[in-house]
Amino acid sequence: MGFSRHINGYLTNNKYFVRNPLSPRLSDNIADASSMTNDHLQPADWVTNHADYLYQYAVKRVNDADIARDLVQDTFLAALEKAAAFEGRSSERTWLTAIIKFKIYDVYREKSGSLKELRTEEHEALQQQDFFNDFGHWIPAHYPENFISTEPDPLQAKEFGEVLKRCMEKLPALWLSVFTMKHLDEETTPVICESLRISSSNYWVIVHRAKLSLRACLQKNWI
Amino acid sequence: MNALKKIQHNCKQATFLIEKQSLTRLSLRESIELRIHLAGCSLCRLYQQQSGMIGRAVQQLLKSSREKPLDETFKQELQNRIDERLNKN
Numbered sequence: 001m002g003f004s005r006h007i008n009g010y011l012t013n014n015k016y017f018v019r020n021p022l023s024p025r026l027s028d029n030i031a032d033a034s035s036m037t038n039d040h041l042q043p044a045d046w047v048t049n050h051a052d053y054l055y056q057y058a059v060k061r062v063n064d065a066d067i068a069r070d071l072v073q074d075t076f077l078a079a080l081e082k083a084a085a086f087e088g089r090s091s092e093r094t095w096l097t098a099i100i101k102f103k104i105y106d107v108y109r110e111k112s113g114s115l116k117e118l119r120t121e122e123h124e125a126l127q128q129q130d131f132f133n134d135f136g137h138w139i140p141a142h143y144p145e146n147f148i149s150t151e152p153d154p155l156q157a158k159e160f161g162e163v164l165k166r167c168m169e170k171l172p173a174l175w176l177s178v179f180t181m182k183h184l185d186e187e188t189t190p191v192i193c194e195s196l197r198i199s200s201s202n203y204w205v206i207v208h209r210a211k212l213s214l215r216a217c218l219q220k221n222w223i
Numbered sequence: 224m225n226a227l228k229k230i231q232h233n234c235k236q237a238t239f240l241i242e243k244q245s246l247t248r249l250s251l252r253e254s255i256e257l258r259i260h261l262a263g264c265s266l267c268r269l270y271q272q273q274s275g276m277i278g279r280a281v282q283q284l285l286k287s288s289r290e291k292p293l294d295e296t297f298k299q300e301l302q303n304r305i306d307e308r309l310n311k312n
Contacts, residue, residue, distance in 0.1 A: 047302045055292070055293045073301055073304075076301065135233070136232065137235075143266055144267075160280070164281065164284055179281060182246070183278070183281050184282070184285040189246060189247065204239065204242070205239075208239045211278075215270070215273055215274065215277055218277065
């Protein structure tokens with residue numbers, strides 16, 4: 001029982017299935033990873049073939065050009081070190097993408113960790129803002145109003161996108177990470193919770209608060 | 224009876240269930256609670272409509288956004304670093 005839990009180099013109990021693509025499987029029995037060469041990888045062409053793709057992938061998810069560039073660099077360098085972990089079962093790009101994704105989730109965790117200590121006033125106000133009274137009823141100031149039509153107007157779509165973007169930037173980092181993982185990567189709830197180290201009940205609360213805040217911000221700024 | 228009264232007026236719980244429902248299957252109890260609430264609450268019905276629409280807009284925005292490409296100097300430096308390491312082995 002104890003042995004089978006570790007057979008793939010990571011815990012296989014239900015909670016833990018986000019596997020680091022850089023960690024070699026123990027079952028491959030690699031004696032010295034660094035001396036292994038891999039015929040499927042062409043590191044000399046990585047920058048030409050994948051740098052732009054990986055950068056776009058990262059910048060969309062971390063919303064910061066400098067961090068995204070660092071991530072691309074870290075990914076290539078880490079991949080070089082661990083070329084032996086590449087199993088050749090996926091394409092080079094898929095493997096590199098898996099690595100950068102893992103690193104992006106590290107950034108998410110870091111951001112949400114530092115947020116606890118160093119919250120901006122705006123974030124604090126957001127988190128304390130209450131939309132409901134003690135009985136759970138909408139506070140009149142926050143009544144949902146019919147401010148957007150259900151049929152999107154293509155002429156207004158761009159402007160609406162701008163407002164939405166600004167409203168999303170106001171969300172706390174952890175909430176935005178949850179949104180990105182859910183809407184861009186379409187990750188499942190267990191994967192999001194596991195990657196961000198949050199409980200599922202915490203996750204529902206974040207999703208709820210994030211949507212309430214986003215909707216309120218849109219109502220306030222979209223006229 | 225009391226529990227029914229509670230959910231009828233609890234928009235906080237109803238909006239919570241609306242968000243939960245967009246991600247997962249509600250329990251039978253939750254789904255009944257939500258339906259009872261929505262039947263009597265036009266504010267939350269509006270919220271539900273807008274929430275779905277906002278979710279789709281967020282997804283579209285995240286998927287469509289394109290940033291400026293990487294600058295060539297950075298790429299060249301990165302290439303040099305990789306070449307350096309490859310030549311070491």
